Amino acid sequence: MHPITLKFLEAVKLNNNVKRMHLHRDLYLQEKERFFTFVDSLLEQLKKLDSNLEDITTKDCIFRFNKDIRFSKDKSPYKTHFGAFISSGGRKSPLPWYYLHIQPGNQSGISWGSRCPSIPQREAIILHIWNNRTKRQRIITNPPFNKQFGTLVDKQAEVSLERRLKSHKTQQLLEQLGKTKAKQILNNKEALELLLYPRFCVRHPVSDKEVLQTDFAQNVMKGFQLLQPFNELILEGMIG
Numbered sequence: 001m002h003p004i005t006l007k008f009l010e011a012v013k014l015n016n017n018v019k020r021m022h023l024h025r026d027l028y029l030q031e032k033e034r035f036f037t038f039v040d041s042l043l044e045q046l047k048k049l050d051s052n053l054e055d056i057t058t059k060d061c062i063f064r065f066n067k068d069i070r071f072s073k074d075k076s077p078y079k080t081h082f083g084a085f086i087s088s089g090g091r092k093s094p095l096p097w098y099y100l101h102i103q104p105g106n107q108s109g110i111s112w113g114s115r116c117p118s119i120p121q122r123e124a125i126i127l128h129i130w131n132n133r134t135k136r137q138r139i140i141t142n143p144p145f146n147k148q149f150g151t152l153v154d155k156q157a158e159v160s161l162e163r164r165l166k167s168h169k170t171q172q173l174l175e176q177l178g179k180t181k182a183k184q185i186l187n188n189k190e191a192l193e194l195l196l197y198p199r200f201c202v203r204h205p206v207s208d209k210e211v212l213q214t215d216f217a218q219n220v221m222k223g224f225q226l227l228q229p230f231n232e233l234i235l236e237g238m239i240g
Contacts, residue, residue: 001038001211005031006104009080013104016076028065031082036062038217039084039100045221046098049228052088052235060090081107088235094121095238096200096231098224106207110220112227113201114234121238123176126195128237130185133194136233145226149202164196200234202227 008031012021021028040058047053063083069075081103085091099111114125129136139145140152164170173195174182185191204223210216 001102001216002034003212005034005082005102006208006211009082009102010104012078013080016078016080018077021078032065035082035084035102039086041217042084042100042220042224043086046086046224049225050088050231053086056086056088056090058084061086063091080104094118096234098227098231100220102211104208106205108206108208108211109203110206110223111201111203112231114238120176123173125200125234125237127177127181128233129200130191130194132233132236136230139229139233142226145230148204148223148226152200152202161193161196170196200230202230 004027008027011024036058039062043053043056043058043061047056061084063079063085065079065082067074067077067079069077081101083102084100085097086099087093087095087097089095094114096114097112099113101111102108114121174186177185185195206216210219213219
């Protein structure tokens with residue numbers, strides 16, 4: 001990436017308005033193309049690593065720079081970052097993804113996960129994780145993976161176990177699992193926690209200095225390579 005990219009995004013943050021963007025449209029198009037080219041190169045390499053991405057184009061992965069402000073209190077028209085969501089279903093897919101986020105102020109990063117899977121998909125993921133827990137443990141305890149990404153996260157983990165058990169969604173999930181499986185899981189604390197907090201999202205923060213290094217693209221790919229086995233494990237659970 002180029003220093004101008006971060007300076008452009010910082011300028012948008014300071015003056016986030018349509019008039020200024022129109023005045024600097026050439027700069028915006030330049031940086032948009034620079035990010036597109038960067039992601040295009042990553043995708044070409046990722047396709048060699050992950051065959052599920054074979055039919056995806058770079059255009060399918062990159063988010064629009066304009067914000068959707070219809071339901072937001074913040075009415076500023078533009079994002080202050082560039083983002084690429086690389087998934088076999090495109091950027092709107094609930095399937096597992098590789099994500100690249102470029103934002104000045106040391107807020108860049110690469111991450112992986114599955115966005116808003118449906119209850120049946122989440123059920124499938126959980127059961128597949130449980131049935132392949134040894135494989136999952138081997139992936140996440142691999143020293144390079146652990147060093148790069150650390151602890152797996154799940155936003156739902158903020159809710160206590162007791163409260164989660166009482167929730168309507170949990171009751172629905174237990175019903176879908178069937179009486180036998182639900183009973184087995186309820187009697188196994190490890191399985192129960194995995195059911196309610198499957199933790200299949202990870203993130204590696206990246207500083208501005210790292211973004212601007214000549215080997216940044218190589219480092220992003222190293223991260224994606226570490227994530228690919230986890231991506232494959234979750235995808236197996238979702239689509240069989």
